[in-house]
Amino acid sequence: MSDLIIVGGGIIGLSTAREAAIRGLSVTLLERGRPGREASWAAAGMLSPLAEASADGPFLDFALASLRRYRSWVAAIEEESGRTVEYRESGKLRLALSARERGLLEQRREWAATRGLHARWFEPAELREKEPGLSLSVQGALLIEEDFRVDNRRLSEALVEAAREAGVRIQSGVEVEAIEHRGGRILGVRTAEGDSISGDRVLIAAGAWSGALQGLPRPIAVTPVRGQMLALGTEGPFSERVLESEEVYLIPRDDGRLLVGATVEEVGFEPGITAAGIRSLLEGALRLVPGLGSAPIVEFWSGFRPGTPDGHPILGPSPEVDGLFWATGHFRNGILLAPLTAVVLAAAIVGGDGPRIPEAFAADRPALASIPEPSG
Ligand SMILES: Cc1cc2nc3c(=O)[nH]c(=O)nc-3n(C[C@H](O)[C@H](O)[C@H](O)COP(=O)(O)OP(=O)(O)OC[C@H]3O[C@@H](n4cnc5c(N)ncnc54)[C@H](O)[C@@H]3O)c2cc1C
Known part of the structure; x- marks a missing residue:
């Protein structure tokens, strides 16, 4: 019996598994295919808080805090795995192709300054000195410095090694069919082969498929x-x-x-x-x-x-079943949000100090209410 069973071996399941194992839990991760081969493989690996946020609020705060952790997180994973992951703090150029886009980027520059972020406008002539291949129709660009990138495929592979190194038991080719609970307490999971695997706690990190599991205490609004x-x-x-x-x-x-x-x-x-x-x-x-x-x-x-109605992830304990946790719905930003997701989830699961999960990401928030009945 494990302290923690994790359903799904994408970047979210893997990074949380590693973090929980480092904090002393015995962790089993169940992945129906090969770890890290779904959205976490398909992604582009941009780490872009400012470009992805539309306003101040919990998403931008969480994304910036996760970005700040990236350098040391990646360094630890590279050391534990013996692999490199092509992490670059190289910035992003947001290009304007019209006067309207130019105006919008100017507003973004002003907003960045209010957050203490570094965003600088380049006129076309200066821009083409830096990026000679750009089309003449580009009317300028905003350089956002707090915008990094990583090779998400290499990172996923390194995380598999780092999680194993931390003691996580990764079982590939095991599909979870249902969550098992009784009297408001988690018991474990049942696989598609019909085996019951018991665990003290279960974390659902099955990406876009998180809502398809049977036995969920409530329908969960994650869509592909x-x-x-x-x-x-x-x-x-x-x-x-x-x-x-x-x-x-x-x-x-x-x-x-x-x-x-x-x-x-x-x-x-x-x-x-x-x-x-x-x-x-x-x-x-x-x-x-x-x-x-x-x-x-x-x-x-x-x-x-894994999309959600409000674009926020779903993180933290289930309100209905003791010992059941969610880490899903990271939509366009799971690579960016992985380091902080792992830390807040591990703290919620293990207990003790650590950064808290924003209420705006809770499984019972009103924005997730209008969804179909659960299956199973
Ligand atoms: C084209 C594209 C570009 C993107 N670009 C970026 C980007 O630039 N930056 C960024 O931060 N994010 C980006 N994303 C988003 C990012 O990829 C996701 O938010 C992130 O990968 C989600 O990770 P995950 O672990 O939740 O999901 P996944 O990586 O999809 O992992 C879920 C895992 O659960 C497994 N699973 C599902 N059901 C079961 C079951 N019943 N039993 C066992 N295992 C199960 C799956 O096989 C899968 O391996 C992009 C996504 C796409 C598609």
Whole structure:
């Protein structure tokens, strides 16, 4: 019997498993496929609090606090795993292609300053000195310094090693079918093979699939939001920074690939790549950097972000069942939010001091109320 069973081996399950094991719990993580191969693999790896937030509030506070932890968190994972994860504090250029976008970015610059963040405007001439490949139609850009990036695939693989190193028992190829509880107390989980695995506590970290488990004490409003991406092959070094417009973002990788992302589509769990999706990504990329027209497409893929009605994650204890916890619904920002999610969840599960989970992320918040009846 484990102190803690974690359902789902994406970046959220893996990082929380590692953190809980470091704090002394015996942890079993159950993953139906291979760990880190769903949304956490499909992601772009941007760590972008300011670009992702629309206003001051709990999301921006949490995202900034998670970003501040990133450097030391990654250093620890690299050491524990013996792997590198291509973490770069390189900043992002938010590009304006019209006077309207320029105005919006100016407002964002002023907002950043009120938060003590560093955002600087570049006029077109200065910008093209820094980024010579940019289209002449770019009318300036905001450089956001507190915007970092990581290779999420390498990070996922390193986290598997780091979690094992911390003592987590990772069981791949085990699908959890149901949560088992009685009299308001968690008992464990039941697998698709019909085995019951008992545990003192259970954490649901099953990403976009978190609401599909049977036996949930309440329906949970997590829905899949598909994102398609592709990678171009570039010769020689591309910009160190992430380039982003309203349509697309371009992210360099050390191996010469340039990631282009991403569509945002509510099509249920419909897998795959579409002509329209790829066309929108390529058109957006070429509008920013026309010279990419001759670059080969080296990869394309899609994944399911775990969306919620208000865009906030769902974190913390279940109000109905003692010993049941949630860590899901990270939507577009699970890579960014992983370090702090792991710490607040481990503190909630183990007890003791530590940063608290914002009330705005609670499983019983009113914004999650209008959802279908639970299955099972
Ligand atoms: C195209 C795209 C681009 C993105 N870009 C960024 C970005 O730049 N920055 C950022 O911060 N975030 C980004 N995201 C979002 C980020 O990928 C997610 O928020 C994050 O990966 C969620 O992690 P997770 O562990 O909750 O989910 P997942 O990585 O999906 O992991 C869930 C795991 O649970 C397993 N599972 C599900 N059901 C069961 C079951 N019943 N039994 C056992 N195992 C189960 C799955 O197999 C899976 O491995 C992007 C997402 C996409 C799709």
